[in-house]
Amino acid sequence: MSRLLIISLDAVSSDEFDHLCTYPNTKAFVKDASMNLSVQSVFLSNTYPVHASISTGKMPREHGLTSNTEAFPHHLAKWKIKESDIKGKTIWQAAARAGLSVATVFWPSTGGSKHIRYNIPEIPFMRNTNLPLAYLKEGHSALVLRMMIRHSRHLAKVVKALQPGLDSFITACAADLLEHKKPDLTMVHLTAYDTLRHKYGGDKQKLKAAYRSLDRSLGILRKAAGEDVTILILSDHGQFDVHTAISPNEWLRERGLLHKKGREWKKGASGCFFECCAGSAFFHSGSLRLNQVAEIKELVEQSEGFARFLTPEERTLAGKQNTAFGFAAKKGYMYGAEKKGDCSNHGYPLDYPGYEVFYGVKGEGFLPEEKRCGGSLLDIAPLAAKILKIDW
Ligand SMILES: [Zn+2]
Numbered sequence: 138m139s140r141l142l143i144i145s146l147d148a149v150s151s152d153e154f155d156h157l158c159t160y161p162n163t164k165a166f167v168k169d170a171s172m173n174l175s176v177q178s179v180f181l182s183n184t185y186p187v188h189a190s191i192s193t194g195k196m197p198r199e200h201g202l203t204s205n206t207e208a209f210p211h212h213l214a215k216w217k218i219k220e221s222d223i224k225g226k227t228i229w230q231a232a233a234r235a236g237l238s239v240a241t242v243f244w245p246s247t248g249g250s251k252h253i254r255y256n257i258p259e260i261p262f263m264r265n266t267n268l269p270l271a272y273l274k275e276g277h278s279a280l281v282l283r284m285m286i287r288h289s290r291h292l293a294k295v296v297k298a299l300q301p302g303l304d305s306f307i308t309a310c311a312a313d314l315l316e317h318k319k320p321d322l323t324m325v326h327l328t329a330y331d332t333l334r335h336k337y338g339g340d341k342q343k344l345k346a347a348y349r350s351l352d353r354s355l356g357i358l359r360k361a362a363g364e365d366v367t368i369l370i371l372s373d374h375g376q377f378d379v380h381t382a383i384s385p386n387e388w389l390r391e392r393g394l395l396h397k398k399g400r401e402w403k404k405g406a407s408g409c410f411f412e413c414c415a416g417s418a419f420f421h422s423g424s425l426r427l428n429q430v431a432e433i434k435e436l437v438e439q440s441e442g443f444a445r446f447l448t449p450e451e452r453t454l455a456g457k458q459n460t461a462f463g464f465a466a467k468k469g470y471m472y473g474a475e476k477k478g479d480c481s482n483h484g485y486p487l488d489y490p491g492y493e494v495f496y497g498v499k500g501e502g503f504l505p506e507e508k509r510c511g512g513s514l515l516d517i518a519p520l521a522a523k524i525l526k527i528d529w
Contacts, residue, residue, distance in 0.1 A: 148331035150375030162356030171507035172497035182374040188245040194518030203456035210402035220250040235527040237321035248275030262298035301329040301350030312361035338480035367500025384474030385411040413473035416485030422461035442470030
């Protein structure tokens, strides 16, 4: 058995990873690692469903975590931060059951876990949420408190979820655990690139701070882990630049099917609504008649930014089989007007060129400088189990 460190570099596509490889620590890692490029992500290609798939080796249909948040109303909805939001076995549960010690630092959907010995869960920034209190409640509170005190110089950034400061805190906590607790399995989620890419779009000049931060984190974590720990790096989805945000729920409001007071949305008598997931959206038809659904479908098809309807298979694998229909935005467009400030987003179907991701492993049994193409993020959980020599 080898101890294992998994690092998720959120939103770095296979193409953008090439650019990250021009930075020294990533370059050195790739030289020592066996890399899989052009790896298929999972649909719905948003952070929480994909990380649940990475952690379980299953599609959203099976693990049940089908969106980052509750479906409606999107911008106020609760994020799926709890371990209990995932159905079925995760890699950290399998490791814990095999008697191994587990640490997770900002790994999605670990809140409230009884399996993770050292848990600092990810709590996305939400209005009216006291982030430090939420960390204490959902994580291992004594550990969270200790880390907040020990790495207090980053705390101002943590409270406001500002990047790349937040990743500095995450990296400091993970390095601390790797050095002092030596967990058998450590899982770390770094979001500087995702956050700054949403904010600035794909301009590499503006993203320098993000690339530098990820590379620095990789260097620190590798050093803290030492040479005996196998390191697996990966990403969850790509991102595409966006110039226009569309709000399909406004169409329902105009027809009296949804209501809005200030920023608050309310369902109408039929209960219908659009679940907006940036690169794609789904129509929950409630008690609408078939002809009304057909009318709305036609409206969608004629709207600006519409790319295509999702296939029944795409909807089913995404766990959205109970929706009336789903559809994807063209590149440059996204669904969900509450994200108007976003210059870039994800949630698109997997056939969009340039949307692939990557993973790579450095450690015993993996050939240095090896480069392969293909594979899927569903490979990660069984691969991690193999490295840890636990049943899967
Ligand atoms: Zn993500």
